[in-house]
Amino acid sequence: GAVVSQHPSWVICKSGTSVKIECRSLDFQATTMFWYRQFPKQSLMLMATSNEGSKATYEQGVEKDKFLINHASLTLSTLTVTSAHPEDSSFYICSASGTGGAGYTFGSGTRLTVV
Amino acid sequence: SQKIEQNSEALNIQEGKTATLTCNYTNYSPAYLQWYRQDPGRGPVFLLLIRENEKEKRKERLKVTFDTTLKQSLFHITASQPADSATYLCALYNFNKFYFGSGTKLNVKP
Numbered sequence: 001g002a003v004v005s006q007h008p009s010w011v012i013c014k015s016g017t018s019v020k021i022e023c024r025s026l027d028f029q030a031t032t033m034f035w036y037r038q039f040p041k042q043s044l045m046l047m048a049t050s051n052e053g054s055k056a057t058y059e060q061g062v063e064k065d066k067f068l069i070n071h072a073s074l075t076l077s078t079l080t081v082t083s084a085h086p087e088d089s090s091f092y093i094c095s096a097s098g099t100g101g102a103g104y105t106f107g108s109g110t111r112l113t114v115v
Numbered sequence: 116s117q118k119i120e121q122n123s124e125a126l127n128i129q130e131g132k133t134a135t136l137t138c139n140y141t142n143y144s145p146a147y148l149q150w151y152r153q154d155p156g157r158g159p160v161f162l163l164l165i166r167e168n169e170k171e172k173r174k175e176r177l178k179v180t181f182d183t184t185l186k187q188s189l190f191h192i193t194a195s196q197p198a199d200s201a202t203y204l205c206a207l208y209n210f211n212k213f214y215f216g217s218g219t220k221l222n223v224k225p
Contacts, residue, residue: 108157
């Protein structure tokens, strides 16, 4: 079945630094990638939707300059949290939709802790 | 406002019994609804999809119903096992996006 690989699985960074999270579709072409954030015991909140080769569409209230999304190829999308602050600490999850009936497949998530 | 409600309290059941989880929504007209399983510290794993014109869908021990009049979906796990213990999320697909409930934690006791 379709597999989405997300790295790193966890990361700890200092306040003010930037962190990049990668999401790769391993056996299908991901025409669309979704990035979510999930706080403990809460639902997944969609942050942005990106289509390969075009700019991401951000949800209301999500700062595009803080959460940089790049979807340069059909198998790779990245989310960069710039100038991270402790309130950015969360669980970030990507999801990919592609061709060939791959449906929507989620990555395993990245636990970000900003200290 | 749009809402997706899942019981926030954990559901505790005995092994072998049927677990029934509920997803209620308001102010959506979803084209379809999905159920996912999420284990701690992991991303959601897709289980079942049911479309707006379908009443029921089955897959092995899993069964999903979808009542667009009541705006409700029920998720059943029959002959539950301790390995079924996890958080189960419902997600509505509307206007090219997924909207998730906060999930219900299921504990199956041996």
